Amino acid sequence: MSAPANRTTGVLLSPIQAAQLLERVVCERIAEMFDFDDLEGLEGFLVLEMMRIANITADEAIPLARQMVDRGLAALVHDERRTAYDGRDASTCELCEQEANAKRRTIDMIGD
DSSP states (O other), X not given: OOOOHXXXXXXXXXXXXXXXXXXXXXXXXXXXXXXXXXXXXXXXXXXXXXHHHHOOOHHHHHHHHHHHHHXXXXXXXXXXXXXTTSSSOGGGOHHHHHHXXXXXXXXXXXXX
């Protein structure tokens, strides 16, 4: 039985296979960062509030709630917290500085 051609050349994955694997790994790691139960809870809360406030049915509110959450998730792509470490020195990052100041205030309060 002969070895597959890609093993004889030292190539483990084709470029397409490597790209697919990388995409799957990245998507899985990103998914691990989300609490999907909380997202579902937010959708449920939005559904109930829209039903109460706008006097619409659940069948009408569910897709609207999903769209609202989807738009919120899509907005994260441009959220400045996501790009706080885009190569700049952390000392020049406004969000980093705010967090450091908050930690210092907490430490000062504990020390008093």
